[in-house]
Structures are given as C-alpha cells and as structure tokens.
Amino acid sequence: MQNRPITFSIKTRSTKSHARVGTIETPHGVIQTPAFIPVGTKATVKGITPEMVKDLGADSMLANTYHLYLQPGDEIIKAHGGLGKFMNYDGPTWTDSGGFQAFSLGVALGKNITKFTSSARPGYDEISLKGSGHKVESENALLPAKVDEDGVMFRSIIDGSAHYFTPKKSIEIQQNIGADIIFAFDECTSPHEPVEYQKRSLDRTHRWALESLKTHVENTEAFSKQALFGIIQGGRHEDLRKESAKFISELSYNGIEFDGFGIGGSFAKEDMITAVHWVNSILPENKPRHLLGIGEPSDIIKGVMEGCDTFDCVMPTRNARTGTVFVNDSADTFSYVNLNLKNAKYKDDLGPIEWGCECYTCKRYTRAYMNHLYKAGEMLAGTLATIHNLHFMAKFMEKVRGEIVAGNL
Ligand SMILES: [Zn+2]
Structure with a gap:
C-alpha cells in the first residue's frame, strides 16, 4: 500500500451503536471525527473570514468544484498554490465532484427535489440550486444539466455557456483546486426515478468511479497530495445500495483503492438512515465515511450512530x-x-x-x-x-x- 496523504484512526468505538470517535490527519492538520464541515461554496463561508471559521472550532472546510470551475476557474486557484492559499485558510480542505450539481441542475430542476425530498411525488414550480443562491423557474426553463453515458453537459448558471464534465475532467479540476480530500464524479439520482433508471445510473456511477480513480492515480504528484473518496449511490433500493458499497469499497486501479467513502443521494427523509445503515454494513471499518450534504444536527446524530464520520452542509450557514x-x-x-x-x-x-x-x-x-x-x-x-x-x-x-x-x- 502506498503512502497516502491522510491517515484515519479510530480512537473509541461505541458499544451501544456503530458510532466511532477518531481523527483524520491531513497535510494541513487534524480533523476530529465525527466532524461537521462548513461549506464555502465559492471558496468562502459567506460573511465570515477563513480565520473565523477556524477560530469557531471547525477543523476543515468544503468548497464546490462546479462553482469554482465556472468562477473564477480552477487554473487561477492552481496559480495561487491551491484552494487553501487562494482563500488564506491553512486548515484541511475538501472539494465535492460536481456530481450533485448534475442532479440539482438536471432531473431535479423544477421538481422541488433537493437533498431531502418529500415522499409525495413532486410536481412543482421552483427550486433553489444548491449553494448558488439562484432560483430558476420551472417546467419550461431549459434544463441546465443533462446526463449521458460519459458525463454531464452543464449549462453555466452565470452566462449560459455549455460545459461537459466527465469523471476525468472533474478529477483534473479538483487536482488544480488542490483540496486535501476530493471526491469521485458520480450521478446523484432522484428517489422518484424507477428502479430501472437507478440501475442504469448506478452502472454509470461505478464506471465513473473507476475512471476517477484511474485519473487520480495516474497523476502521481496530485495523487501523493490529495486523498480520493469514492461515492456510493443506489437510491432507496437495498440491493443497489449494498451492491454499490461492495463495488466502490473493493474497486482498485493498479492495486490502489479509494482512501475513504462518500454516501450520496437524494433521500426521502425517512429513507436516509436506512440507506446509510445498508451501506455502512458493507463498507470497511478502517476508512472514513462521509455523509454528503447532511447538516441538520438531528440527522447528524443518526448518521453518527450508523457509523458516519464526517458531514457537510450549507444549511447552518445559509439559515443564519x-x-x-x-x-x-x-x-x-x-x-x-x-x-x-x-x-x-x-x-x-x-x-x-x-x-x-x-x-x-x-x-x-x-x-x-x-x-x-x-x-x-x-x-x-x-x-x-x-x-x-x-x-x-x-x-x-x-x-x-x-x-x-x-x-x-
Ligand atoms: Zn452564540
């Protein structure tokens, strides 16, 4: 096994639940887990300085690849020496892969489906785009994201220009942005899609996971500095969730596996913990598990008790x-x-x-x-x-x- 930039250690395990206390050591400091990670969508937690983020007791920050790629562009961030230098934050950093935006700007647009979705079938007129502050009018609006077998066509929320994200492209952008922990490119599905679609999408997410891993491993410099997490999908289906957890945790390229895992998806509120339970019963104990986009304290507790280590969400800061x-x-x-x-x-x-x-x-x-x-x-x-x-x-x-x-x- 190669030397990796992060080390995850479990210090205490609960005897009453799957909860565990540990640390993720990164090149920019230690994250005490379970941890909540504030989101700085555009390389800033809105309204406060990065020093304040640190002083307030958050060990790390997560930024959004999609938004930084569109503005100001990943090359200028690279020219600063990476995200931390760019925003003058010396703690550990994370970027997501843009996969969630493929969802929120694509199938979810105009249907009132976000991270949590009501169990009723949606039909609706307005959706807020995650982290963007934009609201788009529904049904007749041109969908700004379209998924195909190789990637996702995005339309910029800034100027309408077209961009095509593949797993390779997402990883290359995340390498330029240079966060300590980055994520494989995935497709987040709506829980309302039929099981046939969930299966097709999951196959795609799994192929994209391999492509993401390959791209990262082959860039030896970036690979030595940045940890890569694979993302588990599978909607609300037990067989698909477990298949995904098994596939992603066993996936390797040149003998190299993911450094940790993200659990993704849009959930009906009551389904979230069930899906997490299925997934964590399969994932290896010795790697960190991140629950993507979850930040309501009561949901965090449930995730912790099912063995999740880290959580990110815009909600606490957006609500403020x-x-x-x-x-x-x-x-x-x-x-x-x-x-x-x-x-x-x-x-x-x-x-x-x-x-x-x-x-x-x-x-x-x-x-x-x-x-x-x-x-x-x-x-x-x-x-x-x-x-x-x-x-x-x-x-x-x-x-x-x-x-x-x-x-x-
Ligand atoms: Zn106070």
Whole structure:
C-alpha cells in the first residue's frame, strides 16, 4: 500500500451503536471525527473570514468544484498554490465532484427535489440550486444539466455557456483546486426515478468511479497530495445500495483503492438512515465515511450512530443568513430548536440568541439587535448569526464525540 496523504484512526468505538470517535490527519492538520464541515461554496463561508471559521472550532472546510470551475476557474486557484492559499485558510480542505450539481441542475430542476425530498411525488414550480443562491423557474426553463453515458453537459448558471464534465475532467479540476480530500464524479439520482433508471445510473456511477480513480492515480504528484473518496449511490433500493458499497469499497486501479467513502443521494427523509445503515454494513471499518450534504444536527446524530464520520452542509450557514439560528432549549444534551430571529416577538427581547452560549455574538448582542439588523437588511446580521451557528455546530460535534467516549451514544 502506498503512502497516502491522510491517515484515519479510530480512537473509541461505541458499544451501544456503530458510532466511532477518531481523527483524520491531513497535510494541513487534524480533523476530529465525527466532524461537521462548513461549506464555502465559492471558496468562502459567506460573511465570515477563513480565520473565523477556524477560530469557531471547525477543523476543515468544503468548497464546490462546479462553482469554482465556472468562477473564477480552477487554473487561477492552481496559480495561487491551491484552494487553501487562494482563500488564506491553512486548515484541511475538501472539494465535492460536481456530481450533485448534475442532479440539482438536471432531473431535479423544477421538481422541488433537493437533498431531502418529500415522499409525495413532486410536481412543482421552483427550486433553489444548491449553494448558488439562484432560483430558476420551472417546467419550461431549459434544463441546465443533462446526463449521458460519459458525463454531464452543464449549462453555466452565470452566462449560459455549455460545459461537459466527465469523471476525468472533474478529477483534473479538483487536482488544480488542490483540496486535501476530493471526491469521485458520480450521478446523484432522484428517489422518484424507477428502479430501472437507478440501475442504469448506478452502472454509470461505478464506471465513473473507476475512471476517477484511474485519473487520480495516474497523476502521481496530485495523487501523493490529495486523498480520493469514492461515492456510493443506489437510491432507496437495498440491493443497489449494498451492491454499490461492495463495488466502490473493493474497486482498485493498479492495486490502489479509494482512501475513504462518500454516501450520496437524494433521500426521502425517512429513507436516509436506512440507506446509510445498508451501506455502512458493507463498507470497511478502517476508512472514513462521509455523509454528503447532511447538516441538520438531528440527522447528524443518526448518521453518527450508523457509523458516519464526517458531514457537510450549507444549511447552518445559509439559515443564519436568512435569520434562523440553532438554540439549545433544555438540559437534554442534544436538544435544540430552530429559532427565527426575524420574528416580531424578538424585537424587544434583551436576551442573547442563546443563554449560556460562549460565542462572540451571544456575549455581545441581544435578540432585539439581531432582529433589527435583519429588518434593516444589514450585512452584519448574517455575519453574527453565522458565527453563532458555526459555534453551535462545533460545540454540538464536541458533545457528540464526548458522549461516544462516555459510552452514552
Ligand atoms: Zn452564540
């Protein structure tokens, strides 16, 4: 086995669930797991500096390949010496592969299908594109992404220009961006697609996984610096999920396997943990497992108990910008509520966002001030709330790790 840029070590295993506490050592520092990874879609967690991300207790950051490829372009990021240098962040970094955008800009567009999908069959008129801040009107809009056997045709959300992503292209872009951990190119499917489509798509994702691995292994310089995770798909079907976990975990090129795994897919809320359970019953214990696009604390707990190690999501930071903050609401270790600071009932509230919270925002500002900032459309609202929510997530993950070690989770 070659020397790899990351080392995953499990320190404690729960006796009550599949949860584990460990570390991922990377060339840019250590990630304590289970970990929540804030998303900086365009090489910035909106509204705060990279130093603040670090000070708030997040060990790493994830950026989106699709967005950085379109703007400013991966070559200019490479010219800076990679993503970390580009955004002046010296901690561990991740990039996704663009596969999720193939989904959110393709089949999911106009159908109200995102990371979580209602169990009812969708029919709808508007969808937000993940991380883009754009909303596209539905049915008659030209689909900006189309999947074929070799890759995905994207239409730029910026200027409408056409781009074709193959697994090779996705990996080459991610090599230029230079994050510590990168992902194979995959197709994320809607849970509403029939099983025949899920099978065809899974075959494609598996072929693309090999192509991704081959491309990475053959670039010896990038391969020595960046870990590559394979992605498991398979929709809501037990046989397909297990087949995918087996295929991806055993896949090798020149004797080299993936360094870790991402569990992908769009889920009906009630299906998510079942699918994760199937997959993790097959994946090897000794490699890290990342649950893609999941960030609601209650979902993270479920994922942790099924043996997932890392999680990324725009939700805690996006919610902060639109007024929603997490608040501990009782003595229960993991209990919390989502509180909307724009609500008129906070306009006279002289308390902090969360009593007892040690974050910069809660030590200095009242709910009434936050309510005023949102009402007035002030930029500071998003910054202060993002600080609180990321602090909350870091503390939450610290509690998760502590409770596993204490034998309570
Ligand atoms: Zn706070």
